[in-house]
Amino acid sequence: MTLEEYIKKKQQNLKEIGIDNSLQEIRYILHEKLGLNLEEQIFNKDIVLENKQLIKLENVFKERVKGKPLSKIFNKSYFRDINLIVNKHTFSPRIDSEVLIDILIKENIRIKNILELGTGTGALSISLLKHYKTANSIVTDISKEAIYIAKKNAILNSTVNQMQFICCDWLNCFVNLNFDILISNPPYIKSSEISSLDLEVKDHDPIRSLDGGVDGLYAYKKILRSIKKIGKKKLPVLFEIGFNQAEQVKEIMKSNGLKNIKVFNDYCNLPRCILGET
Ligand SMILES: C[S@@+](CC[C@H](N)C(=O)[O-])C[C@H]1O[C@@H](n2cnc3c(N)ncnc32)[C@H](O)[C@@H]1O
Known part of the structure; x- marks a missing residue:
């Protein structure tokens, strides 16, 4: 043939x-x-x-x-201009999340000490650190396997010296942390909707990278409650959100004292990111 x-x-x-x-x-x-x-x-x-x-x-x-996606067949993926290792323990980074990086660059937010919650392969932080060469990022994930891969990716992309890797349940293990921006693309699918996702998502992305609890908003509530307790002033908080979650996440932000809330559309014109300030 x-x-x-x-x-x-x-x-x-x-x-x-x-x-x-x-x-x-x-x-x-x-x-x-x-x-x-x-x-x-x-x-x-x-x-x-x-x-x-x-x-x-x-x-x-x-x-x-x-139904196995190419990223999981070849154990590699791409995000903006970086190459990444992925495996069955990591969420395969999506092109949708690239807008989050563009927002930070366009909004001219001071990027020095980043805290990224739920880093997966490390895609978001590594990509940012390639752009902001003097910045640092503390990256966390509940999955120690994901943290292992994030570190490998940091080595692969020469950002390892700018990063710290912590296996932790959202902000539970932090007392005093030096960070001046928080970013996260947390799991935000309603538990009841997981079974109707495409095979390549539900069978090949780890369930804990997808499952946002009964209303899909569990992680936002948990993170924002902890941020309120930490009491840092004027801290920018940027989340990726599901396309239909902007109003709900805005309310959760407001009820935890965040101000100057802005919603950003992605390149398909869907509201996919939200930025607020403590
Ligand atoms: C949607 S994935 C995003 C991964 C990566 N930030 C990206 O955009 O490609 C969500 C990530 O949150 C992590 N995660 C889930 N529950 C967590 C928790 N309780 N604490 C910290 N990370 C958690 C998952 O393991 C997964 O890596």
Whole structure:
């Protein structure tokens, strides 16, 4: 079978199971498994694939059609301009979260000592620290496996010297901390909605990275109550939120004393981030 025929066949297979960007995915798989870059794939479309190449590719497609996302097949992902290791213990960073970084840059918020709660792969902090070279970040997660991967990613992206890694349940283990901005993309899906998520999310992102409790708002309430107790003044707090949660999170922020609350839309024009100040 020629490369062109193979691509067509696989594109059809992936489309049938509802994968929209099937061609892009196939091109990525061909690059990862056979080392063929885009140019080679386009200009060598008549090459005949060898059996051992087909076997290598089939092993990937077998997993993909069962719903495993490419990030979890290859244990890698990308966020803005950084490469990241991911595994079954980590949430695969989403392009949706990139807006959170853009907001911090555009709003001209002073970024020096960051506290990031629920860091997963470390994507948000690492990305920020690449931009703010003199800043530091304390990153936390309840999952020690995620913290291990976040540290590996920090080493991979040369930000490890700017970071501290703490396994902790939100703000529970902190007494005195030096930070001047808090960011978080916490779990925000209602528990009852988890079972209806796409297979690639519900079966491949850790449940605790998704489950936001009965109303999806558990983490926001917990974090903001603790922030109120800490009593830091003029602390910017920036959260990613579900597209339909802006009003509710705004209320939780207000009831915990936050002011100057602003909601930001993502690039699909959905309200996906909220910023407030203690
Ligand atoms: C939606 S994921 C976001 C991960 C990462 N910040 C990102 O944007 O790619 C939420 C993260 O919160 C972590 N988490 C869940 N419950 C937590 C808790 N009680 N304390 C700290 N982190 C928690 C999860 O392990 C997961 O890594």
